[in-house]
Amino acid sequence: MTSPFSGYGAEIYLRGLAGETPALPTDPSRLEEAARAVLDDGPFSYVAGGAGQGATMRANRAAFDRHGLVPRMLRDTTARDWSTTVLGTAMPAPLLLAPIGVLSIMHPDAEPGVAAAAAELGVPMVLSTASSHTIEEVAQACGDGPRWFQLYWPTEDAVTVSLLDRARRAGFSALVITLDTWTLGWRPADLDGSYLPFLRGVGCAVPFSDPAFRAGLAAAPEDDLMAAVGRWVPMFTGTALRWDRLDLIREHWDGPIVLKGVQHPEDALRAVEAGMDGVVVSNHGGRQVDRAVGSLSALPGIVAAVEGRVAVLFDSGVRTGADVAVALALGADAVLLGRPYAYGLALGGRAGVTHVLRSVLAEMDLTLALAGHADLAGLRSSPDALATLPG
16 A cells, blocks of 8 residues: 555645645744744743753753665555554554643643544553543544553542443543652752642543542532542652552453553563563653653663563654654664644644644655655564664
8 A cells, every 4th residue: 555644735835825824833943933823932932841950851851863864765565554553442553642641731622532543543542541531532542543541540449440440331441550740850840830730620630530539529629629639649749659569450341451650671671570561762752851861861771671461662862754664673662742732732732732643644654755664664674674773
């Protein structure tokens, strides 16, 4: 088949004949600048900011700069097929939307708008526990689209089990457990603005709608917001997670389980030993630990360590389709896209998310095709697809 993704560029050029230019930028740096212009300081910094002095965010981008694709010529890449299946989820390309919480601070379309845009293109959305809308509302917006659920693991087992049950019944097929945010990192931009949405009850729709959580309240969140906030915040932050607790999740979740936040091969191997189905190589986009290693730098060692026994996904620092291509060439089974789609949401709601997704998919497709690759199997069987750059 001829990949449909690159057609977005042709569509934009053709519209130019009628004097129409894209409503939103296709350059991710300009996209961020445009989002900055329409968002208040608190919401923008919450999404764009990082831990400490931002060294890990810079390391994420620098890690990409150390790798270059090596294009090969006179290969027939006219017809391309990037479809794949990861942990039982079929997708048109190895791309998912990373879990980002409190999306209502970016645009009123929030998580349902993101879900609808993703479903339209067949791209799986990973729904954050910190959603501004309930699990069921987002599932409805997804329709028949693929969807995974991300868990910020509550300290009360009854609430954890209830959340898992709701997600499974709502059609979420895989579970992503975030490991690196059991307490908030030091985030100067948020601290300087005293901005934490959860303390205002924003991004709490999932627990506030949960029967097990509500059973522990003297009054419903609608009647006593601060009491509900006071129960939820210490339930999902402040207590370190442990390997020996994974048995609880496996007991109550019969689908694939993925651990997000893995940066060391030994932790990836422990995930294999614990019976997990996948890992996400991620440093939370530089939002948790400053001076941490760039996530892409950790990817090859983890891919080598697990030897295909579990799925390896990649997250952190991804901005473009070319970034996606590099991560795939380094062995990722799929890539999670984060901040760019949040900026698209801020600028254009659901339509803005669609624009960003189509742009990233088109660039990924064209980049790999022009580098001489027509499908994932061909890319993965090409050990010379990448070169390490000096500096």
